[in-house]
Amino acid sequence: MPDVIIEAKNLTKFYGPIKGIESVDFEFHGGTLGILGPNGSGKSTMIKCLIGLLNITEGESYVLGYNSSKDARRIRQLIGYMPEARCIPLDMDGISVCTYFGRLVGMPKADAMQRAHECLDYVGLKEQRYRKTGTYSAGMIQRLKMAQALVHDPDLLLIDEPTNGLDPVGREEMLELIRDLNRNGKHILLSSHILPDVEETCESTLILSEGHLVKYGNLNDLLTKDREFYKIKVNNPETFYEILVNDGMMEVSIKDEILIIQGDADVPSKVIKLAASNNFQLMLLDRERYTLEEFFVELMKSQDI
Amino acid sequence: MESESTSQIYSLGYRKWEKKFKGTIYRILTIALVEAKTALGSRIVKLLIFARVAILVIGIFKLITFGISGITFMLSFDALFGLMMSPTFLPIFAGKTAFLKVFAAMLGSQFSFFDVLLIGWVGSSLISNDREYNSITLYLSRPIRKTEYVIGKYGAVFIYVLSFTWVPTTLYFFTLEILMERSFSQIAFDIVSVYFPALLSGLINGLLIMTLVLSLSSITKRGLYVGMLTAAINPLSILFSQIMRNVLGVDFWYLFSLPICLKIIQLFLIGVSPSDYFASTQETAINLSPISAGICFLFIGVLILIFLYILIRQIRKLELTE
Numbered sequence: 001m002p003d004v005i006i007e008a009k010n011l012t013k014f015y016g017p018i019k020g021i022e023s024v025d026f027e028f029h030g031g032t033l034g035i036l037g038p039n040g041s042g043k044s045t046m047i048k049c050l051i052g053l054l055n056i057t058e059g060e061s062y063v064l065g066y067n068s069s070k071d072a073r074r075i076r077q078l079i080g081y082m083p084e085a086r087c088i089p090l091d092m093d094g095i096s097v098c099t100y101f102g103r104l105v106g107m108p109k110a111d112a113m114q115r116a117h118e119c120l121d122y123v124g125l126k127e128q129r130y131r132k133t134g135t136y137s138a139g140m141i142q143r144l145k146m147a148q149a150l151v152h153d154p155d156l157l158l159i160d161e162p163t164n165g166l167d168p169v170g171r172e173e174m175l176e177l178i179r180d181l182n183r184n185g186k187h188i189l190l191s192s193h194i195l196p197d198v199e200e201t202c203e204s205t206l207i208l209s210e211g212h213l214v215k216y217g218n219l220n221d222l223l224t225k226d227r228e229f230y231k232i233k234v235n236n237p238e239t240f241y242e243i244l245v246n247d248g249m250m251e252v253s254i255k256d257e258i259l260i261i262q263g264d265a266d267v268p269s270k271v272i273k274l275a276a277s278n279n280f281q282l283m284l285l286d287r288e289r290y291t292l293e294e295f296f297v298e299l300m301k302s303q304d305i
Numbered sequence: 306m307e308s309e310s311t312s313q314i315y316s317l318g319y320r321k322w323e324k325k326f327k328g329t330i331y332r333i334l335t336i337a338l339v340e341a342k343t344a345l346g347s348r349i350v351k352l353l354i355f356a357r358v359a360i361l362v363i364g365i366f367k368l369i370t371f372g373i374s375g376i377t378f379m380l381s382f383d384a385l386f387g388l389m390m391s392p393t394f395l396p397i398f399a400g401k402t403a404f405l406k407v408f409a410a411m412l413g414s415q416f417s418f419f420d421v422l423l424i425g426w427v428g429s430s431l432i433s434n435d436r437e438y439n440s441i442t443l444y445l446s447r448p449i450r451k452t453e454y455v456i457g458k459y460g461a462v463f464i465y466v467l468s469f470t471w472v473p474t475t476l477y478f479f480t481l482e483i484l485m486e487r488s489f490s491q492i493a494f495d496i497v498s499v500y501f502p503a504l505l506s507g508l509i510n511g512l513l514i515m516t517l518v519l520s521l522s523s524i525t526k527r528g529l530y531v532g533m534l535t536a537a538i539n540p541l542s543i544l545f546s547q548i549m550r551n552v553l554g555v556d557f558w559y560l561f562s563l564p565i566c567l568k569i570i571q572l573f574l575i576g577v578s579p580s581d582y583f584a585s586t587q588e589t590a591i592n593l594s595p596i597s598a599g600i601c602f603l604f605i606g607v608l609i610l611i612f613l614y615i616l617i618r619q620i621r622k623l624e625l626t627e
Contacts (some may be wrong), residue, residue, distance in 0.1 A: 019550035081446040085439035106326035
């Protein structure tokens with residue numbers, strides 16, 4: 001297994017004159033990566049370029065050490081892809097679909113059949129596997145799509161909008177599946193426009209906007225770096241607010257009698273010292289961070305979206 | 306769900322069968338066989354196969370009863386055995402010429418209307434459904450090329466074409482050989498000079514229909530339109546050739562009727578003169594030029610190339626629609 005699971009260098013894709021993605025550079029070293037972006041931002045295009053389903057206009061990319069343009073077939077043998085669209089043939093039953101797509105990777109029929117049963121068990125499709133897929137609900141289709149992606153036991157899974165059309169219970173089960181796969185050592189690239197999906201499953205995130213990469217990094221770092229703030233509750237907030245401002249803390253605000261201070265790790269010690277010296281009763285001092293949603297909205301605003 | 310699943314997913318390790326990965330031919334054959342088997346699930350396909358087999362069985366039964374008693378069993382499901390009652394064919398055991406003519410007449414149903422319907426139905430949804438439901442993305446997310454995908458789809462239709470070309474031709478051929486009590490050396494000669502060319506003509510016919518169906522299937526997302534257009538192509542070509550023949554008064558235009566064109570190719574391949582055949586069967590009074598077979602080969606070849614071009618163009622364009 002290479003150190004760099006996915007590498008994109010100036011990755012660019014144009015559909016004729018229409019831009020799909022442009023000059024995307026990143027390295028993914030494993031774990032779970034969430035690709036975020038509004039509809040039409042180039043998420044699916046990027047995944048398809050990575051696995052060689054689309055011809056790259058400029059730049060290059062490597063998946064599991066293989067070049068996406070030159071070794072696309074080898075890449076597709078090693079990865080599992082769960083597309084966004086329905087994709088499943090209607091006139092076959094679940095077990096046949098799973099076996100069929102296992103065989104198309106090159107698995108012998110008996111192995112493909114055995115693995116198909118295991119994967120369908122794993123995703124929670126029990127007796128429904130013998131039903132025609134045309135009768136499946138949206139949740140069952142998503143599970144079947146996951147099973148067919150897993151059938152050849154790939155090291156890397158590329159999952160496109162896995163919770164589309166799922167009810168809250170189905171969504172939670174799907175996210176738990178993804179977390180479980182990661183716990184079992186699978187590297188996962190998850191594309192979604194649903195921010196909590198990424199927040200709940202991914203360690204790092206890559207944010208696309210109009211085909212450009214606008215942010216890439218560890219999710220925790222992105223949400224806390226320069227973005228930590230502290231919630232403080234004291235017995236007289238207005239007066240303490242003035243004391244804080246006079247002490248040089250510029251990024252302070254009051255909301256519902258709670259003081260919110262943006263700043264680094266020195267803030268708590270300063271606040272405790274000021275509260276003690278001025279006889280304020282400190283009832284709450286809590287470090288908070290932005291949610292991904294707040295971060296994303298702010299980022300999109302800064303991009304003029 | 307979590308506790309059940311975690312233990313099961315690794316029961317068969319990836320590397321256990323990675324060494325057994327099979328290649329391109331296996332994947333193409335998988336597409337062909339699975340798609341052909343899936344098509345069998347359709348009630349209409351089952352019905353058409355039943356009708357086709359019934360016609361075949363009745364045909365053979367009539368041939369045998371005629372050979373034994375001289376009276377055709379009166380179940381004239383198609384016009385074929387009407388021909389055998391004509392003065393030309395009554396002396397059925399009159400040697401090589403009669404054998405060829407009877408065999409040529411029988412091959413009229415080598416690729417029947419039911420076969421065109423069946424191929425149309427089976428092939429109609431092969432690519433159009435993949436486009437409609439985006440299944441093509443799933444196929445191409447596997448290590449297969451677009452050409453392999455198309456060849457696999459061809460293979461699925463070809464299984465049906467082969468069955469309905471090979472089985473009737475073989476049955477008719479050997480039934481006639483047995484009824485005529487030909488020697489082994491004569492049978493061996495007929496196999497080379499008549500049987501294989503007859504199979505070849507069926508395959509040319511099948512190749513035309515297959516390419517037509519798949520190219521139509523790649524254009525539209527509605528399989529029904531494909532089936533309807535495929536079924537309509539023969540009547541449309543007959544109508545076109547008749548109109549042109551009547552307007553211009555030249556028999557040459559009959560060659561653009563697909564059934565006549567394919568029949569001429571078939572007769573040419575098995576060594577029967579098209580002019581003699583049409584004159585004796587009185588199917589159509591056609592004044593054919595000596596190069597009519599060449600024109601028919603050219604016409605069918607051009608049609609196959611046009612349909613193939615449409616199919617390849619559509620498949621290459623798939624990238625933009627995925």
